[in-house]
Amino acid sequence: xxxxxxxHAIGLFAGLLALPFALLALRVRPAARRxxxxxxxxxxxxxxxxxxxLGLIWTHRDEIITAVLFLLNGVSYLVLSQLxxxxxxxxxxxxxxxxxxxxxxxxxxxxxxxxxxVAVATKLLELTMLGLVLVPVRGETRRxxxxxxxxxxxxxxxxxxxxxxxxxxxxxxxxxxxSHAGAVLQQTNDVATPEQVAAxxxxxxxxxxAIAPYRDWHAAWAAGYRPGPQNTPSTHxxxxxxxxxGYVMDPRHPQGLVYANxxxxxxxxxAMFQMQHIDQFGPDPGGPLTAWHQHQNIxxxxxxxxxxxMTPTATCPIGSIDISVAPMLHVWIVDNPSGRFAVDIDxxxxxxxxxx
Amino acid sequence: xxxxxxxxxxxLLMQSIFWLIAGVSAAPFALAGEIxxxxxxLATLLLALGTCICAIAVLWRRRWARVVVIALEVTxxxxxxxxxxxxxxxxxxxxxxxxxxxxxVAVLVLLRKDREAFS
Numbered sequence: 143x144x145x146x147x148x149x150h151a152i153g154l155f156a157g158l159l160a161l162p163f164a165l166l167a168l169r170v171r172p173a174a175r176r177x178x179x180x181x182x183x184x185x186x187x188x189x190x191x192x193x194x195x196l197g198l199i200w201t202h203r204d205e206i207i208t209a210v211l212f213l214l215n216g217v218s219y220l221v222l223s224q225l226x227x228x229x230x231x232x233x234x235x236x237x238x239x240x241x242x243x244x245x246x247x248x249x250x251x252x253x254x255x256x257x258x259x260v261a262v263a264t265k266l267l268e269l270t271m272l273g274l275v276l277v278p279v280r281g282e283t284r285r286x287x288x289x290x291x292x293x294x295x296x297x298x299x300x301x302x303x304x305x306x307x308x309x310x311x312x313x314x315x316x317x318x319x320x321s322h323a324g325a326v327l328q329q330t331n332d333v334a335t336p337e338q339v340a341a342x343x344x345x346x347x348x349x350x351x352a353i354a355p356y357r358d359w360h361a362a363w364a365a366g367y368r369p370g371p372q373n374t375p376s377t378h379x380x381x382x383x384x385x386x387x388g389y390v391m392d393p394r395h396p397q398g399l400v401y402a403n404x405x406x407x408x409x410x411x412x413a414m415f416q417m418q419h420i421d422q423f424g425p426d427p428g429g430p431l432t433a434w435h436q437h438q439n440i441x442x443x444x445x446x447x448x449x450x451x452m453t454p455t456a457t458c459p460i461g462s463i464d465i466s467v468a469p470m471l472h473v474w475i476v477d478n479p480s481g482r483f484a485v486d487i488d489x490x491x492x493x494x495x496x497x498x
Numbered sequence: 499x500x501x502x503x504x505x506x507x508x509x510l511l512m513q514s515i516f517w518l519i520a521g522v523s524a525a526p527f528a529l530a531g532e533i534x535x536x537x538x539x540l541a542t543l544l545l546a547l548g549t550c551i552c553a554i555a556v557l558w559r560r561r562w563a564r565v566v567v568i569a570l571e572v573t574x575x576x577x578x579x580x581x582x583x584x585x586x587x588x589x590x591x592x593x594x595x596x597x598x599x600x601x602x603v604a605v606l607v608l609l610r611k612d613r614e615a616f617s
Contacts (some may be wrong), residue, residue, distance in 0.1 A: 466587025
């Protein structure tokens with residue numbers, strides 16, 4: 143959702159290319175001086191949306207139905223962008239924009255397409271277009287009540303539904319690289335080779351042995367590990383010295399330890415290696431077994447170090463900021479059903495440890 | 499008569515819907531025990547409501563609304579600029595630039611010249 147699909151990039155270029163032509167077309171048409179600026183704004187956005195749809199035909203030429211729909215959509219947008227003096231322009235525009243948005247949501251729900259930045263940006267353009275088409279300006283008398291009703295109800299509703307559909311699809315059907323919400327996995331081979339299995343076992347053994355003294359949390363404290371917020375079942379204890387030193391997957395100097403917060407006190411669950419820089423994945427001796435992961439687009443607040451997820455419209459709750467965290471690799475020394483190097487510890491494991 | 503306030507109204511309405519969604523999206527995390535996130539969710543929903551009210555007041559050409567909206571958009575732009583400059587991994591995607599930079603700039607441009615239209 144936060145990337146540009148390679149086959150959609152051409153749509154973005156087409157849209158950007160259309161912008162100067164759309165502005166030029168308005169300058170040379172005397173009729174443009176007789177309509178409100180909101181109509182002209184909608185006309186320019188329609189030309190851009192039309193060009194984006196037409197640009198996508200080439201990369202979707204193998205999908206006949208999709209390509210035909212892009213063609214119809216693109217041509218309709220371009221034609222309507224120039225017909226702003228037509229009596230039925232508003233009605234036609236509202237119908238086309240609504241049909242396009244609903245059609246896109248259908249495509250997403252039926253898994254014919256996955257949302258990306260070009261698609262979400264285009265939907266936002268279309269929703270803005272809808273607002274500009276509908277909004278009555280001062281002095282306009284035609285259908286004011288119905289247009290205001292549509293702006294008050296349909297525009298917010300369509301925006302919320304469109305964004306929700308995109309987001310739910312992204313969370314429910316993550317691609318191969320998104321192991322869970324907000325985490326991107328390092329790209330590796332699909333099946334571990336015998337050498338990679340042996341290397342992963344070696345890393346596990348060395349790490350488990352090196353962090354064994356930290357089963358006593360006092361030892362971890364003495365070594366410089368400090369707990370983060372403890373309002374969750376497990377807590378990362380980070381060692382700033384090891385973070386700053388830039389050790390790379392050194393079992394003797396893991397950047398973090400993970401403890402379960404139990405009634406008996408902290409119980410060691412595993413270690414966490416972390417790289418110093420975003421997008422810099424660490425060495426991967428175990429191939430798919432030891433793939434690093436990076437948390438992207440999480441909304442982090444300094445209040446209690448809590449987080450939520452950034453919305454598809456790239457917005458965070460106020461008081462939190464969108465960040466990405468440098469790649470990390472966990473080594474779980476307790477029996478974790480998701481795996482010894484899994485992104486997360488299974489919550490049932492933590493619960494069981496707490497109850498034991 | 500200029501229709502710039504109407505265009506600004508549409509953009510502000512979109513902006514308030516984006517904040518509404520951000521506020522609502524924080525609610526599940528608050529329910530899962532993140533108490534501070536509950537406060538942020540509420541604050542974001544209030545911001546969404548305030549932006550919507552300002553959007554309507556801009557439409558009615560209220561001078562105070564123009565001033566408030568300009569202050570709000572300048573703050574948004576400043577915040578986005580800081581986050582874009584510091585290496586925290588702020589999203590630099592197309593949608594992020596549109597929503598966090600292009601929309602505030604467009605609102606500022608739309609409200610820049612129309613001072614005399616506001617009462």
